[in-house]
Amino acid sequence: MEEKGYLLLENGVVFEGVQVGDFKDKDGEVVFNTSMTGYQEILTDPSYADQVIVFCYPLIGNYGINDIDGESNMHALSGAVFGEACDLPSHYQSQNSLVSYMKKHHISGLAGVDTRALVKLIRKEGTMRGRMVASLQKKASDYMPDQKNGPTVEKVSVKKAIHYEGSGPHIVVVDYGYKKSIRTSLQQEGCKVTVVPYSFTFEQIASLKPDGVLFSNGPGNPEELASFYPVIKQLTETYPSLGICLGHQLIALAHGATTTKLLYGHRGGNHPVKDLVTNKIYMTSQNHGYEVMHHSLIRTPFMVTHENVNDRTVEGIIHTSLPVCGVQFHPEAHAGPSDTSFMIESFISTVKENAYASS
Numbered sequence: 001m002e003e004k005g006y007l008l009l010e011n012g013v014v015f016e017g018v019q020v021g022d023f024k025d026k027d028g029e030v031v032f033n034t035s036m037t038g039y040q041e042i043l044t045d046p047s048y049a050d051q052v053i054v055f056c057y058p059l060i061g062n063y064g065i066n067d068i069d070g071e072s073n074m075h076a077l078s079g080a081v082f083g084e085a086c087d088l089p090s091h092y093q094s095q096n097s098l099v100s101y102m103k104k105h106h107i108s109g110l111a112g113v114d115t116r117a118l119v120k121l122i123r124k125e126g127t128m129r130g131r132m133v134a135s136l137q138k139k140a141s142d143y144m145p146d147q148k149n150g151p152t153v154e155k156v157s158v159k160k161a162i163h164y165e166g167s168g169p170h171i172v173v174v175d176y177g178y179k180k181s182i183r184t185s186l187q188q189e190g191c192k193v194t195v196v197p198y199s200f201t202f203e204q205i206a207s208l209k210p211d212g213v214l215f216s217n218g219p220g221n222p223e224e225l226a227s228f229y230p231v232i233k234q235l236t237e238t239y240p241s242l243g244i245c246l247g248h249q250l251i252a253l254a255h256g257a258t259t260t261k262l263l264y265g266h267r268g269g270n271h272p273v274k275d276l277v278t279n280k281i282y283m284t285s286q287n288h289g290y291e292v293m294h295h296s297l298i299r300t301p302f303m304v305t306h307e308n309v310n311d312r313t314v315e316g317i318i319h320t321s322l323p324v325c326g327v328q329f330h331p332e333a334h335a336g337p338s339d340t341s342f343m344i345e346s347f348i349s350t351v352k353e354n355a356y357a358s359s
């Protein structure tokens with residue numbers, strides 16, 4: 001029998017639905033994602049740690065869950081909210097249904113929610129904390145404060161270095177909660193990859209003799225990692241570097257820029273980004289709540305290379321003299337369009353040129 005469940009928002013508004021998956025009372029920042037597909041990748045993206053994801057697209061789960069598309073072995077999100085969660089998938093690669101996958105992996109979900117009304121509210125008032133509950137006995141005023149023991153990335157970063165063999169350049173991925181497809185994109189370029197904990201020192205990374213460093217995506221406010229700015233700055237001043245999403249924000253912050261929180265973020269597979277050099281527009285995959293403040297880059301050695309077409313926020317930066325750049329969007333895609341996958345190839349070309357020049 002279907003059991004009712006509720007999403008209580010910090011502003012006192014309550015949304016009703018039915019419990020799906022392994023329902024447990026959960027707190028988190030309530031965010032929405034506009035992707036029509038890619039729910040498996042989204043549920044396994046560590047950047048959603050501690051967030052309740054509202055899926056805008058009304059029907060989620062219709063092509064099931066496969067053995068290929070997980071972006072990690074983690075389910076770091078707090079919970080998922082659907083219009084309709086389909087439990088009878090149809091796809092030749094499907095190994096499981098969304099609902100039984102959620103049960104198996106202890107993901108708390110609510111279905112049958114008026115997600116259109118919920119998303120309209122978040123668009124107006126901004127993302128806010130919410131609590132998924134099985135009963136309305138507790139009031140919204142019982143909200144627990146967002147208790148933090150260290151940065152959010154601590155929950156999702158690897159605990160020790162992991163090596164992946166390859167014949168090409170050696171890329172160290174500083175792991176803030178990296179998506180598997182970042183690593184596989186590097187491996188497709190032939191790279192040898194070492195994924196290291198976010199807390200590795202400059203000396204620990206230098207001892208691996210990288211040809212380039214990639215700062216990954218990850219959850220939380222980038223300012224939680226302020227104590228690591230000096231290491232990030234030194235790494236970018238020593239090795240060709242690419243920052244993706246959180247990694248991009250950290251490169252900017254490490255060089256003196258500032259970040260701020262967007263009202264409701266960019267999460268989806270349909271974010272248009274303009275390359276300011278070529279004037280080309282790319283459709284990109286995105287998942288972030290913070291942005292690098294454009295004007296703050298004036299006091300750094302970085303220039304803006306890409307801009308969001310919808311709200312003109314900074315989407316890409318490049319160092320004026322070093323081979324270092326950052327992108328707010330996801331060139332590795334998954335889920336979402338792969339228009340910008342060439343950026344990983346061009347990073348590897350830069351790494352190769354640099355290795356050639358310095359040998």
Ligand SMILES: NC(=O)CC[C@H](N)C(=O)O
Pocket residue numbers: 047216217218219220221222244245246247287288289290291
């Ligand atoms: N996907 C990411 O790397 C997200 C970056 C950061 N946590 C933000 O929300 O802005």
